Amino acid sequence: xxMLLKYAYGVVPGATVGTLVLALASAGSAAVLNLLIxxxxxxxxxxxxxxxxxxxxxxxxxxxxxxxVLGGVLPEVLSTAQWMLAQSAAxxxxxRLASPLLAPRRIGHLDDPxxxxxxxxxxxxxxxxxxxxxxxxVGLFSARVMLIGQxxxxxALFNWVVAVVLAGAVLVTERxxxxxxxxxxxxxxxxxxxxxxxxxxxxxxxxxGAKELRVFGLHGWLVDRYRTEWTAAMREIWRARRSGALRxxxxxxxxxxxxxxxxxxxxxxxxxxxLGVAQTATVLPAMLTLAVSVSPYTALQVRxxxxxxxxxxxxxxxxxxxxxxxxxxxxxxxLAPRQxxxxxxxxxxxxxxxxxxxxxxxxxLRSGEALALVGVNGAxxxxxxxxxxxxxxxxxxxxxxxxxxxxxxxxxxxESWQRRVAAIVQDFVHFPxxxxxxxxxxxxEQYDDDTxxxxxxxxxxxxxxxxxxxxxxxxxxxxxxxxxxxxxxxEWQRIALARALFAVQGGAKVLVLxxxxxxxxxxxEARLVAEYLDLTRGLTxxxxxxxxxxxxxxxxxxxLDGGRIVEAGTHSELLAGDGRYAQMFRLQAERYLGGSxxx
Numbered sequence: 001x002x003m004l005l006k007y008a009y010g011v012v013p014g015a016t017v018g019t020l021v022l023a024l025a026s027a028g029s030a031a032v033l034n035l036l037i038x039x040x041x042x043x044x045x046x047x048x049x050x051x052x053x054x055x056x057x058x059x060x061x062x063x064x065x066x067x068x069v070l071g072g073v074l075p076e077v078l079s080t081a082q083w084m085l086a087q088s089a090a091x092x093x094x095x096r097l098a099s100p101l102l103a104p105r106r107i108g109h110l111d112d113p114x115x116x117x118x119x120x121x122x123x124x125x126x127x128x129x130x131x132x133x134x135x136x137x138v139g140l141f142s143a144r145v146m147l148i149g150q151x152x153x154x155x156a157l158f159n160w161v162v163a164v165v166l167a168g169a170v171l172v173t174e175r176x177x178x179x180x181x182x183x184x185x186x187x188x189x190x191x192x193x194x195x196x197x198x199x200x201x202x203x204x205x206x207x208x209g210a211k212e213l214r215v216f217g218l219h220g221w222l223v224d225r226y227r228t229e230w231t232a233a234m235r236e237i238w239r240a241r242r243s244g245a246l247r248x249x250x251x252x253x254x255x256x257x258x259x260x261x262x263x264x265x266x267x268x269x270x271x272x273x274x275l276g277v278a279q280t281a282t283v284l285p286a287m288l289t290l291a292v293s294v295s296p297y298t299a300l301q302v303r304x305x306x307x308x309x310x311x312x313x314x315x316x317x318x319x320x321x322x323x324x325x326x327x328x329x330x331x332x333x334x335l336a337p338r339q340x341x342x343x344x345x346x347x348x349x350x351x352x353x354x355x356x357x358x359x360x361x362x363x364x365l366r367s368g369e370a371l372a373l374v375g376v377n378g379a380x381x382x383x384x385x386x387x388x389x390x391x392x393x394x395x396x397x398x399x400x401x402x403x404x405x406x407x408x409x410x411x412x413x414x415e416s417w418q419r420r421v422a423a424i425v426q427d428f429v430h431f432p433x434x435x436x437x438x439x440x441x442x443x444x445e446q447y448d449d450d451t452x453x454x455x456x457x458x459x460x461x462x463x464x465x466x467x468x469x470x471x472x473x474x475x476x477x478x479x480x481x482x483x484x485x486x487x488x489x490x491e492w493q494r495i496a497l498a499r500a501l502f503a504v505q506g507g508a509k510v511l512v513l514x515x516x517x518x519x520x521x522x523x524x525e526a527r528l529v530a531e532y533l534d535l536t537r538g539l540t541x542x543x544x545x546x547x548x549x550x551x552x553x554x555x556x557x558x559x560l561d562g563g564r565i566v567e568a569g570t571h572s573e574l575l576a577g578d579g580r581y582a583q584m585f586r587l588q589a590e591r592y593l594g595g596s597x598x599x
Contacts, residue, residue, distance in 0.1 A: 012088040023142035026074040031149030036064040042278025082135035100316035105414040109323040121311035133305020153286040177296035198229040329408040341365040347396030359563040372551035375560035422503035423512035432478035442499035443506030460498035511541040
C-alpha cells in the first residue's frame with residue numbers, strides 16, 4: 001500500500017493528499033456516527049418518559065443529523081476522488097511503461113517472450129492494474145482507519161481485550177483469504193502467454209481480421225479458439241480457487257463464532273446492568289462494523305497493483321540485462337554514407353529460431369548507387385533492411401558505414417544513423433491519423449513545412465488523391481472516424497512513399513524501398529519505374545522487389561539466395577550470364593507474354 005501511495009504522491013501530490021484526507025474523514029465519520037447513535041439512544045428514554053427536551057439533547061440530535069448526512073455524502077465524494085486520483089495518475093503509466101520499450105534503437109526486445117510477459121504483468125492482464133489499484137489503495141487506507149476507529153470505540157466503552165481480539169480476527173481472516181486469493185493471482189500471472197493469445201484472438205475478431213473472418217466463415221472457429229485459449233489461461237486459477245474454497249470455510253466459521261461470542265457477551269453484560277443503554281447502542285454497531293470490515297478483495301487489488309508496479313519498474317532492467325546497448329562509439333555519421341555500406345560475412349538468425357537467415361553474406365552498397373536486391377520469398381530481403389538500419393544486430397560478421405561498425409555505435413550515434421535512412425518497409429504502418437501526420441512523420445522536425453509536404457506528395461503521385469479527400473490534408477485515413485477516408489493498398493503505398501521522400505527532403509541520404517510496387521496497379525507501377533532513378537538521384541538507395549520491371553534500371557542488381565549474394569551486375573550483364581537472375585526473369589516474363597519460357 002505504501003509503495004503505491006508513494007508513487008501516486010510523486011505523480012499527483014495534491015490529488016493524493018486530498019483523497020487521503022477524504023478517506024480519513026469518511027472512515028472517521030463512521031466511528032463518530034456510532035458514538036452519536038449510542039448517545040442519542042441513551043438519551044431517548046428520558047425524553048420519551050416526558051422529561052424536558054434540553055438544549056444538550058437538541059445539539060446532540062443536530063450533531064447526529066449532520067454526521068449522518070456526512071456519512072452518506074462522504075463515501076460518494078470519496079468514490080469520485082478515488083476515480084479522479086486513478087485518472088490523474090494514469091497519464092504517467094503509459095509513458096513510463098512505453099519509454100523503455102521505445103527508447104532502445106534496436107528492437108530485439110520486442111520479440112523476446114520474457115520481456116513481453118513482464119510487460120503483460122506490468123499491465124496486469126488486459127488492463128492497467130496499477131490504475132485500478134490506485135483507487136483501491138485509498139479504499140484499503142479508509143478500511144484501516146475505520147478498523148482503528150471502531151476498535152477504539154469497543155475498547156474505550158466496553159473491553160480492550162475484546163476489542164483487540166475482534167480487530168485481530170479481522171486482520172487474520174483477511175490475511176487467510178488474501179493468501180487464498182494470492183494463489184489465484186500467482187496462477188493468473190503465470191499464464192501471461194495464454195492471456196496474450198486470447199487477447200490477440202479477441203482483437204482479431206473486432207479489428208484487423210474482421211473482413212477475412214467473414215469471407216472464410218471463421219466466426220465459429222474464432223469463438224471456439226478464444227474459449228480454448230481463455231480456458232487454458234483460467235484453468236490454473238480455477239484449480240487454485242477450488243482448492244482454497246473448502247479450506248476457507250474453516251476460518252470463516254471461526255471468524256463468525258468470535259463475533260457471535262463477543263455480541264453475546266455484550267448482551268449478557270447489558271442484561272446484568274453492567275452496560276448502560278448508550279454504551280450498548282454504541283458498542284454493538286461498532287462490533288458489527290468491525291465484522292464487515294474484512295477487505296480481502298480490496299487488499300488483493302492493491303497487491304495486484306503492487307505486483308504490476310514492481311513489474312513496470314523491472315521492465316527496463318530486464319531489457320537492459322537481456323538486450324544491452326553495448327556500443328559506445330560516438331562516430332559522426334551526419335553526412336554518411338560518403339563511401340558506402342558494407343555487409344562483411346554477416347550471419348543472422350532471429351531469437352528463438354534454429355534457422356540462419358544469412359550465412360556469410362557479403363554485400364556493398366556504394367555511396368550514390370541505386371542498388372536492387374531480388375530473390376525468392378523467404379530469402380531474407382526484408383531482414384536485410386532491419387540489419388541495415390541497425391534495428392537488429394548480426395549474429396556474426398559486421399555491418400559498416402564508411403568503415404564504422406554499426407554494432408559499436410552508442411545509442412545516440414545509432415539514432416543519428418537511423419535518421420539518415422528513409423525506408424518504406426514491406427509492412428509499413430497505416431497510421432489512423434490525418435494525411436499530414438502520415439506524411440509529416442517522415443521528418444517530424446519539419447512537420448509544419450507545408451511546401452515540403454506538398455512537394456513530397458507530388459513526387460509520390462498522391463497530390464490529386466489528397467485534393468479529392470473530404471478534408472484534404474486534415475482527412476483522417478480511417479473510416480472509423482467521422483469524416484475519415486479508407487485508402488486502397490496502392491494509395492497507402494504511395495502515401496508511404498511520400499513519407500519517405502519527405503524524410504529525404506529533410507536530410508536522409510539512404511532511401512530503402514522494400515517492395516514499393518507490391519500494391520500498385522499497372523499505371524502506378526509504370527510511373528514508379530519511369531521515375532525511379534529520378535527519385536533516387538543523389539541518394540544511396542536500395543530497392544527490394546520481386547518485380548523485375550521495377551529493378552531493371554538500377555545501377556546494380558544483386559541476387560540473394562541461401563543467405564548469400566550469388567550474382568551481381570547490371571540487368572544486361574545478368575541476362576548475358578544466363579544464371580539465376582536470367583532464369584527468374586524469363587519465368588516472370590512468361591507470365592505476362594504467354595508461351596513457353598524457352599520460346
